[in-house]
Amino acid sequence: MDGFKLQSINLQQVQNQIRHKTDGLSSSTLVLRRGQAFTVLLSYEGRPFDPMTEKLIFRIILGPLSVEVPVSMSGQPSPTQWSAILERGVSDPTGPRALSVSLSSPASASVGVYTLQLRVENRWTLRTYLFGQFTLLCNPWSQADSVFLPSEDLRNEYVRNDFGLLFKGSPGNIAARPWSFDQYEKGILDICMKLLQLSPQYQADMGRDLQNRSNPVYIGRVISAMVNSNDDRGVLAGNWSGEYSDGVNPSKWSGSADILRMWAETQFKPVKYGQCWVFAAVMCTVMRALGIPTRVITNFNSAHDTNNNMVIEEYYSEMGEKLSFGKDSIWNFHVWVESWMKRPDLGQGYDGWQVLDPTPQERSGGTFRCGPAAVKAVYQQKVDVQYDVPFVYAEVNADVHIMIVKDGKVLSTSVDKKRVGALICTKYPGAMRMQDVTSEYKNERGESMMRAMSSTARSGEGATGRMAPKGVAVSLQLLKAPVVGENISFNVIITNTVAVPKLLRKHVNAQNKEYNRNPTRTLWEAHDDLKIGPNETVTIKHEIPFNNYMMEEAEEDYLVNLTVVIEDVKSQERVLATEEFNIRSPTLNVQIQNENVSVNTQQVATVNFTNPFSVPVSGELTVACSGLQERFQTRLTVQPRETMKIPVSFTPRLAGAKMIYASLVLRNPPIILHGFKTINVQAS
Incomplete structure (x- = not known):
């Protein structure tokens, strides 16, 4: 009988990705979560594998880093190092025989794109086989992972959910607008991995960067800097001028995929343009794709304290005109993200939600980024805790000193201690409504500021x-x-x-x-x-x-x-x-013809809009859906008081909760209208 000879290698992509809850993520590689076993099949011919005469050694490569993992005949995977255990031999009298090997990564393995090799050694020969590549992500399902989130409902919301709501406007008149995070769209995960690879840290010292990627605190700081383009080849250029003719008005974006694809397709030139909610939504996409639980947060009446004195000064003329004195300001709303992770670098008591803000406002460690700042540190007023807790604390707690001035003389002064951080909110898990999280940031609230x-x-x-x-x-x-x-x-x-x-x-x-x-x-x-x-x-x-x-x-x-x-x-x-x-703005109404929606079955949605104006309005309607390949666009004109009803066909390709969202960009008056409808797509 001929000797043991390896014929083919099967990474079992479908089965492994279902077990790792990465099914639906689109990548050129197998996608896995760290701290969890995956199985590969080794088909061979000739005599059966004999561990006494042959050795199987996997080589797992990440850039300049590598580790060799001999295949053991028995045992348990290690939580702290790579392991490979032979599961069983698979017999098939009519075809090639196969070995099933269970590979496990440590729960602290670095996030990245790995290359997998296998070496077969015996007394006479040494052969090396290339398996291919796999992308390794954080694992909030693993208790040993520093991003472990105990609740399955919250893991589904903050990691797997690919749509959400962004809250804007003012505390007394909140506007909720839909956003498609698009982490399942084709090629998006690969672009997110490329974003890590283009970071200044990776370019300066590849090995050190790859080692540091075991830590979500480090990853968060890298992503926070790379979502804006101020110091690097980052994704988005900010623009608050009102002049967007050489790019896209930030208000017109409705999902992250268009932005990330545009960045990749232009050889990583900054996409024009973003403002705070766009920066935050794109960062939420990247962090969820990497397996780090993340949610988008809105802080209403957000202080931008440039001199770190916890005070915002506002000046008014005697005629009631607000004056632009000083560099401090209050944003009507500001949007950032929170990511869930352990903070061993801070000692006990600071695990959980961490503020990360990619909007370029102030430098942190010489770079335009913010966080991760532990929300518990903000709540406890621990302004000596890294990273950037004083800046975040001021955003939600600064006092406002209001002065009426004339000819350089202050005529009147008053202090408002309640305006800043009037309401801090996010999307409620599992529902398309707001969740008030103000009490997680502020500990001196006699009543809900929402009610106030x-x-x-x-x-x-x-x-x-x-x-x-x-x-x-x-x-x-x-x-x-x-x-x-x-x-x-x-x-x-x-x-x-x-x-x-x-x-x-x-x-x-x-x-x-x-x-x-x-x-x-x-x-x-x-x-x-x-x-x-x-x-x-x-x-x-x-x-x-x-x-x-x-x-x-x-x-x-x-x-x-x-x-x-x-x-x-x-x-x-x-x-x-x-x-x-x-x-x-008025809203669009989106309805579904058939509530029983299933994968790969064509459905019809209808977008309704009644023109409330006394003049005709015209513009462009866009309808899309998270988990869909199609996008519907049309130009239309609606007469005064007329109701338009636009039917749109769509075919879901992924099961689960999905969102159909519509936007209508009008030219006269120049406003943007939004609408959405959530659906539960059943597996076929």
Whole structure:
């Protein structure tokens, strides 16, 4: 009989990926999770394998690093090192015989693309066989992995789910918009691995970088820097100018795959353009693809404290115009991600959610990135804990000092301790609604700030109207949630808190603004004098016409800073109230013809939109679905008050919870509308 001769090697991709919960991830390689066994089949001919005369030695290669793993005849896999155990011989009288070998990686193995070789040795010969490559990811299902997440529901939400909601707008008028994370789309995982390979750390010292990739803390810092393009060949260029003619308006993106593919297809040139929610959503895609549980977080009224004094200073003119003094600012909302991991570098008590922020704001260790900052450290006010806890703490806790100035002189000062970090939220696991996580960041909240904000909106108590009334109190009250196309109606409520009449001057100013900085031009103002009796309360209604706040560039959130300054003519004392709010776009309605949706079966969705404007509107409608290859686009015009109904055919290719999402980019008025529908796709 001929000697033992290896014929072929089978990596059993389908079976292994189902067991490793990587099925659906698209890669040119086998995709595995660390700390978990996978099986390979070795088909051979000639005499049976004899461990007394032959040795089987696997060589596992990651860049310049490699380890040799002899095949054992029995035993248990090691949690701390690579192992290979012969499972059984497979007999087939009609065909080649096979050996089944179980390979296991340590739970702390580095994330990366490995090459697998097998060496067959006996007394006379030595043959080496190339198996191919496999991509190794973190494993939140393994208790030994530093990203282990105990709940299966949360693992499905924060690792396997490929769609979600991003929250924008303002605390009193939250806008939820759909996003497709697209980690299952063709080639996306390979692009995510390429992102690690292009990092400055890998380019400078490949071996050291690959060793460090065992640690999700390190991975998070690399990805946080690589999602923006400020210091490296990163994915996205930021732009907050309002001028996007040489790229894509950030508001038009609706999924991560288009961005990552564009980056890869242009030889890794920065994709134009991103803003905070785009940076965060793309980072969520990359981290979930790498197996690190991740969720997108929105912080409403997010402080950008540039001098680390935990104070944001705001300046207003005596006419109520907000002034652009200083570098500090409050973003109406800011979006980052949290990733779940252990923090042995910080000692006890800081495992769990960690803030990572790829939006380029401030440098961390010389590079535009932020985190991972332990949420528990932010909650405990441990601002000496790395990484970047002081910056994140200020984003959710800074005090706001509000000053009215004239000719360089401060006329009035007040302090607001509640505005910053008014609401911190994410998508609720397993549902398309908001989850309030403010209490995970802030430990001095007598009541839910969500309730406080809604009661403020009802009572009309402006944030600064409660401060230092000096005989006069003033507040603002929106009469209804503002919607694009309608006039904005609000009340100014003035109370004389003393028993003498007063002559007052009232200055009301509305400025348009972008979410991440101070307002620019005044779009509407009103100034007049009034008399108020002893202990009297006066309510004055105002209306800002739609034509005053019309936009120029397509936006999905139009923001307004509304301020009223009341001056006591006799004492010249002033009191101010201010409110920042967003004007919401109408929504698209998406319906499914047949609720019983199954894989590889054509279905029909219908997108409905009623034009609320008094003029015809035209634009481009895009409909797509997570887990679909098709994308539907069409140009359309809708007459005033007309309802459009657009049927769209689609064929799901993956089972599980999926989302159909639609966006309509209108030219006049220049706004972006969104809609979505979640479906549960059954296996065929």
